[in-house]
Amino acid sequence: MPVTHLIPIIFINLSSVVHAAIDLKESYIGCYRNISSTKTVASVVSVDECSQECKLEINNMIALKNGENCNCIERLDSAVASSQCDVPCDNKDACGGSDSYSVYKSKPRVMHDAYAGFLYRQAGYILVILPKNYTLEMCAHFCFETNHTFFQTIKVNNCSCFENPKLGVGLVKNQLCEKCNHFQNEVCNCYFETYQLMNTIFTTRFQYDFQRGVSTYSHCRNRNKGNYEITANCPDGCDPGWRGDSCRERDCSSGGGDCPVGMECIESTVNGNKYVECVCPPGKVRNKWYQCEVFRKNIALNKPPYYSSHRSVNERMLPSFLTDGIYSGYFVSHISDSMPAWMAVDLLSLHCIGYIRAYNRVSSTEDMLSQMDKFVVRLNETLNTTSQDDIRNQTNLCGYGPENALQDGYPMIVLCKNSSLFSQFVIIQQSDEKMHQGVTSLAELEVFEVGCGCDIFNEECEKPKCTEVIEMVQPSSDVKILLLSLEHFREILLKLHPNHLSIRTRLY
Template sequence: MKLRCNFVLILLQTNSILTKAYGQKYDYIGCFQWVRSPLFEIHDDVEDCAANCKFTNPFNNMIGLKNGRECHCVSGVSSAVASWRCNMFCKNFSCGGVEFYSVYKIQPRQEHDIYYCHVHPENSENAIYSRNFDNLDSLEMCAHFCLEMNMTFFRKTIFYNKCNCFQEVKYALYFRSADESFHAVLCSKNEAEICEYYFESLRNLPTIFSTRLFYEFQRGVSTFSHCKTINYEIQERCPEGCSEGWKGDSCRERDCTRNNGDCGDEMKCIESTVNGNKYVECVCPLGTVRNKWYLCEVFRKNVVQHNKYIGKPRDGPAENLTKASYNGFLGQRPYTRCIWIAVALQSLYSVGYLRVYGRLCHNNYVCRPQDGFVARLSENTLVENELNVESLKTCGYGPEKAKQAGNPMTIICEDFALRSRYVILHPSDEKFGYDGFFLSLLEVYEVSCGVLNGRCEQRCTESKDGDAHVVSCSSWTDEQAVTNSVYGCYLKVSGDLHFEKAGLSYMQCRDACTLMSKSLAVMQAGFKCYCSSNLSIAGNIPVEDCKKGHYRSNLIFDDCLMLNNFCEEIENSSHSTRLTTKINHTDTTETLGTIVIINPSNEQPTATSSEETDDYEFYKEKLIIAASVSTATFLLMLAAILGHIMFTRRNQKSVSQTSDMSSVSSGTSGAKSPDDILESVNRQLTEHE
């Protein structure tokens, strides 16, 4: 059985794009490496898991099944991966993997992620994207639209009945209270859906919601029509046709055959089948995941101890702070003015980067202490005052102008070799005299070679020290320059690289490079095509790693033989330059040597010529007919095919013995030999079986 590389989803049912897939009671959303779930129970059935989560909390909107039997009641997801990684089943439904969760939507969302509301509506943010709310099914679909546009916030306007999306919040007077109850208004079109959600006592104030944490949907079917003239609404038909990468009457389905399905340059568009239904997914390269900001990154868990926040007031001992939250309100005790805020990590880690969520500020003065803040690392001690905090190792610095709450400030640590147990944030030197330092949420992630090459100048290698990830740097030992024909898989490729396009097949990439008069084609991660005439290469690794499409792999070729949708080296080819460098097997911790092998995606093989296609047509017809008849008839037809091949072989041999005239040779030029055709027939029979 062949596994197919999958990821973010599109229903290809012709009767109704946005309804549940045929035969499914719940909507399959995708496969994820992280879900927000407090605990799990053992249920080896999607139906039982959904019933359990609804019973536990009637507002539960999603479930996640892991390891074929773990039922998680999910309130948020992140780190999307290809659906093939959820390769365990329960009662014929996808039920996760060893480290992955099959996530399903079990009912319309009943709770929404209220961020705040403006006390003065005239200070509301200007929308970056907007559409008529009446054309949406619910408040949840408004969230999905803004999430598809990669916006952090959304709102439904009260007077203009619009769904608005925007990225940042203004300085203003906000209202939010943990004691305030919410009120939900059902949709008139569908009473199972929510169309309004607001603070009970503040109906007339603009309510702002956050998109990133609570919401997710099937990304392969868009929330609006991608017509050539776009207006972000749903249209029954697009008279001018679809934008490149989209198809269907309403231009809402991704088309992997054009423009990489509009998946961009960092993901590959492929088709997949989940629970018997066809979807389309935008896939991050193997070894990476799609994060909440629609970017590919190496997966790392947040290693902060659960709610372990410590603050040091100016006049008093360090104390534990309240539960942290990304929403800008719950970062510390009310009125506590801290000179530093620290988090304890679960163990001793090499810290790669931080994501810091700041305070929701009424004005610039309140947020000023966060401008240019300093992040420091401590192996085993916490400081007691601002004088010796500077003796700690520095991780890095925040932006000169701190971001408002809701969007993270990312700091990549300066030294990936440092091991730390605490991360401490404090104001910059010139701001220690301000009223206090505020923090909403801090996430800490370990090092990886996927972030700035692990801070290595040359080769980066990942390994584990207990439960902790570490990176080590070394020199390339096989670096060399190539200008002529070569075939191989490498970690390092540099030179006059020209990016052609993402999503091309190997043959399309080769042809594009030929048109550019470039002698070498480079396929990075299995789908990014580059062209060059001279390269510096190093880190020769097995071709299998390029076949898997690992994010660090680069296949270099000028010509190849397409087998099973991969560009295989042509045996006995006469390259003018052959590399003889052997693979260095002394590095047993190399990441690429331990990753799981994946089968190729649905990339369509490209015939090298029309003659080649014609040569196979006779045999394809026979195979198609054979697939629909009985076993005995099939064997008889197979014998006839083989007899035809043997006759052709004897006839060709006779011709070659009696004549070597050019007219005879020209009559058979471009045709496949009987041995090649026999091999093709056997291969197709194997695939048929």
């Protein structure tokens, strides 16, 4: 769905690029279960045709599904093995699967995920010295590979990545991007209008992803810890999991390919080209924090939000921002009233809620950040959205946010203590200690159903392992039984109508 409220992007000296046939080998990124599209085309016959359909889009990635569906995308998540993208286009290009997308880089990137402009550079970072012909995307790639959430303006070829940006006033206006002198189609610098001399911070988690088979730095044996650089050769050889003269090629035959714990190193062939991938076990996906999780869809996306009140000082504070799929902490939903204030999303139907992820606003002070300390998540089947009553004793408790709220860019995850409750509304409130303030905001709220969730979002499944087996029984009567065989389970019994019984087993 096209986004209409993003910061405007202005490109300096960015002439239109003549479309060239896409290089399938270099452009392939991977296979994914989840994307966010700005444009869709129902049917194409090749990856190149999809690339041409998206040539006027600001974003630079395309995703193909089911052998013909073309998407111009701005975000992607939930990576799986390339073998799950097994449906070719008419010309035999790899074009996704029935429920997965083959993702390609269709052209050079001309915009970046700028977070804010700050007067000072951030400290506490790791550093890599980029080659003279660097691009800003090289820095994004390095910081994403090393699992960092932020990077900042490149200074004298120095690319620095960090976590936890310092509190301070961030400045945001129109984003301006400049081309590289050495690569006329690539961007080397982006900043906010009138703030060119300030340090720009960028986020890595949402708009970027890269092929994981080749590293951005040399994994030389006996290199100094924290030393990141590209060398022509490594005299002492490569670290386990790496090979090649510069030790940048992932090697599945050594050290498990240096894949994270819980992932397997595999070799895949896509469009006749070989790639090395770190993949999660069957039934799970790799998220943007390089962890495996059970795939679930955000059921709050683009669902209607409601508020006890809404403060709208400018175009950066609008009700729709709570569930619009945009995570920028400068575009927020803001409540401000003296009653026990709340914000909520209507899921439009009943669901068993497993957990939520909330993204905070950009906070310039500790007081602003602490407004969401230990926030409360509530659930209910119904909600009178016009009532001024105190709803705290009229709803069910899901759980509490972290003791200390996190800055924008990090998800605050709340696991529901009782995921057997059927709920249509998910409600966010400040803690009882903060309730008197009656003022707070969120950039985004994600809601996920419970399921076979033995992963990072289900703390009670850390010890027992689970597998999901589905058996459908079709008796002669109008009864259907869905059995989910788990090592740790419970049963939820719901009578839908007199002649139809649905039995669901859910994981606590």
